[in-house]
Amino acid sequence: MNNLLIVGSVAFDAIETPFGKTDKILGGAGTFIGLSAANFDIKSNIISVIGGDFPEKHLKLLQNHGVDTSGIEIKKDEKTFFWSGKYRNDMNTRDTLVTELNVLENFDPKVSEEYQNADVLMLGNLSPTVQSSVIDQMKVRPKLIVMDTMNFWMDIMLSELKNTISKVDVLTINDEEARQLSGEYSLVVAAQKILKMGPKYLIIKKGEHGALLFDKDNTFFAPALPLKEVFDPTGAGDTFAGGFCGYLTCTNDFSFNNMKNGIIAGSALASFTVEKFGTERIENLDKEEFYERIQEFIDLVAFDYPTK
Amino acid sequence: MNNLLIVGSVAFDAIETPFGKTDKILGGAGTFIGLSAANFDIKSNIISVIGGDFPEKHLKLLQNHGVDTSGIEIKKDEKTFFWSGKYRNDMNTRDTLVTELNVLENFDPKVSEEYQNADVLMLGNLSPTVQSSVIDQMKVRPKLIVMDTMNFWMDIMLSELKNTISKVDVLTINDEEARQLSGEYSLVVAAQKILKMGPKYLIIKKGEHGALLFDKDNTFFAPALPLKEVFDPTGAGDTFAGGFCGYLTCTNDFSFNNMKNGIIAGSALASFTVEKFGTERIENLDKEEFYERIQEFIDLVAFDYPTK
Numbered sequence: 001m002n003n004l005l006i007v008g009s010v011a012f013d014a015i016e017t018p019f020g021k022t023d024k025i026l027g028g029a030g031t032f033i034g035l036s037a038a039n040f041d042i043k044s045n046i047i048s049v050i051g052g053d054f055p056e057k058h059l060k061l062l063q064n065h066g067v068d069t070s071g072i073e074i075k076k077d078e079k080t081f082f083w084s085g086k087y088r089n090d091m092n093t094r095d096t097l098v099t100e101l102n103v104l105e106n107f108d109p110k111v112s113e114e115y116q117n118a119d120v121l122m123l124g125n126l127s128p129t130v131q132s133s134v135i136d137q138m139k140v141r142p143k144l145i146v147m148d149t150m151n152f153w154m155d156i157m158l159s160e161l162k163n164t165i166s167k168v169d170v171l172t173i174n175d176e177e178a179r180q181l182s183g184e185y186s187l188v189v190a191a192q193k194i195l196k197m198g199p200k201y202l203i204i205k206k207g208e209h210g211a212l213l214f215d216k217d218n219t220f221f222a223p224a225l226p227l228k229e230v231f232d233p234t235g236a237g238d239t240f241a242g243g244f245c246g247y248l249t250c251t252n253d254f255s256f257n258n259m260k261n262g263i264i265a266g267s268a269l270a271s272f273t274v275e276k277f278g279t280e281r282i283e284n285l286d287k288e289e290f291y292e293r294i295q296e297f298i299d300l301v302a303f304d305y306p307t308k
Numbered sequence: 309m310n311n312l313l314i315v316g317s318v319a320f321d322a323i324e325t326p327f328g329k330t331d332k333i334l335g336g337a338g339t340f341i342g343l344s345a346a347n348f349d350i351k352s353n354i355i356s357v358i359g360g361d362f363p364e365k366h367l368k369l370l371q372n373h374g375v376d377t378s379g380i381e382i383k384k385d386e387k388t389f390f391w392s393g394k395y396r397n398d399m400n401t402r403d404t405l406v407t408e409l410n411v412l413e414n415f416d417p418k419v420s421e422e423y424q425n426a427d428v429l430m431l432g433n434l435s436p437t438v439q440s441s442v443i444d445q446m447k448v449r450p451k452l453i454v455m456d457t458m459n460f461w462m463d464i465m466l467s468e469l470k471n472t473i474s475k476v477d478v479l480t481i482n483d484e485e486a487r488q489l490s491g492e493y494s495l496v497v498a499a500q501k502i503l504k505m506g507p508k509y510l511i512i513k514k515g516e517h518g519a520l521l522f523d524k525d526n527t528f529f530a531p532a533l534p535l536k537e538v539f540d541p542t543g544a545g546d547t548f549a550g551g552f553c554g555y556l557t558c559t560n561d562f563s564f565n566n567m568k569n570g571i572i573a574g575s576a577l578a579s580f581t582v583e584k585f586g587t588e589r590i591e592n593l594d595k596e597e598f599y600e601r602i603q604e605f606i607d608l609v610a611f612d613y614p615t616k
Contacts, residue, residue: 090493185397185398186536186537188535189536209514209517209518210531212534219534220608220611221534223529226495226520227494228496229494230494257612260611260612261612261613263611264611265613291615294615297613298613298615299526301528301531302568303569303572304568305569305602305606306569307599307603307606
């Protein structure tokens with residue numbers, strides 16, 4: 001069974017949407033990635049850091065989904081990372097209300113020996129120097145390194161970010177970030193520029209407009225499922241990344257063609273996440289409904305144009 | 309050979325984009341629809357009105373593409389409809405600089421007897437009362453009536469618009485218009501509301517984000533081709549509609565499944581239109597490059613997820 005190593009925040013979120021609001025609930029990139037990847041037959045481990053205020057039940061939840069949490073360091077006298085945000089009516093824009101870095105401020109991830117030869121490494125959105133330090137600790141170069149990041153790091157640590165990007169196989173960013181990173185408006189031109197920075201593959205996430213996968217020669221587009229209601233988009237991007245990595249780790253095939261399936265898997269899982277607050281929906285997902293949703297994606301784009 | 313009747317403006321456009329600007333060039337919904345539909349083996353006729361200032365060469369161009377222009381009334385002492393617009397840097401928003409209705413102000417389309425039993429009727433964006441009057445003149449109900457419209461008519465003639473919508477089979481509008489017409493933000497919910505207004509099918513055009521086809525039970529999504537450069541988006545929506553109608557008229561199959569192919573055909577043709585100013589690109593299109601582009605659409609979304 002292949003092994004996925006996840007590095008990412010395990011945290012608290014408080015979310016306000018036009019549909020309601022939550023108190024501090026379970027959140028964090030590492031959490032969503034882990035729960036999403038758990039839908040595949042793999043071994044997965046999270047490297048993260050939490051404070052003494054983090055409830056045992058949340059760790060249990062991850063463990064019950066088969067995620068090894070022994071790499072989550074607990075700093076008893078400190079507090080867990082906390083983010084709070086409010087979504088506007090269109091659900092596409094959100095305002096950050098609170099960001100308390102807490103334990104993340106001095107996060108110095110240690111990759112214990114048993115994780116140092118993971119097959120796949122997924123770097124959730126964190127400081128590029130933290131991401132880089134994890135790559136450098138790997139004893140054997142993973143078969144695939146996937147990295148998420150965001151505009152924040154482009155604003156304040158661009159050269160460190162570019163250094164980290166040069167070491168990974170797959171970079172996942174959204175459309176605005178692709179434009180910022182490349183200085184190009186056209187996503188096709190942006191993609192080719194970014195691929196020259198090192199990664200062999202680029203995934204551009206367009207939210208409700210789907211996702212694009214590029215390599216030097218090929219482009220694949222996966223739609224997002226048109227939904228009656230988007231209840232809470234928090235964690236959708238991380239769920240997508242978790243599904244992508246989980247699928248690839250499980251199938252052990254890192255070709256462009258198989259990455260397409262990884263993107264469909266990730267998109268299907270993300271379409272569940274947005275149906276409820278936080279992790280609520282993907283905590284309770286059975287294989288049957290997952291396969292049904294995959295089938296919805298197949299049906300959504302299938303056509304049979306009579307070519308010559 | 310099946311017959312497509314097109315009602316729409318034949319006009320002048322003057323366009324400014326970040327890449328350059330044009331003088332008065334050939335434009336109009338009827339023009340783009342006609343040139344696009346001409347890529348299929350059909351008979352097509354345009355009903356429109358032009359002024360004495362309209363150059364013969366533009367009519368010749370349509371005729372050379374096999375479009376019958378005898379339904380285009382020439383008002384010698386009046387001037388042709390003229391629109392001028394300027395695109396912003398993102399190419400998604402544009403400001404109208406000039407709108408001179410001229411001959412369109414009192415456009416009273418007459419459907420001559422030979423056109424009154426067209427197989428397919430395409431109503432380009434015009435006043436809903438004008439569109440309605442054409443439907444009422446048809447001797448035999450066409451196998452398919454497709455109607456385009458825009459937010460302008462929702463603002464000033466909503467009840468007439470709803471009346472016309474209730475008479476057609478396929479309505480094509482963009483995402484913002486679907487939201488305005490339905491009062492719903494979710495496009496899935498909006499679509500179901502709009503379908504209750506009468507049309508059996510709804511196409512929601514999302515520009516660079518593709519297009520959605522809905523009927524009561526099914527949804528199909530077609531991406532737009534990711535392009536290196538969008539040079540001039542003018543006429544893309546009409547080219548799309550022309551390709552859709554041309555394909556369906558030619559294949560004489562008006563099922564949901566065949567409409568998917570119509571949408572792919574329309575999307576492929578629209579992807580050419582935006583490559584140059586006005587009609588320049590689709591005036592000079594050969595079958596080979598059209599089929600190549602269809603293949604690009606097939607490759608763009610194709611995946612083979614291993615289902616149980």
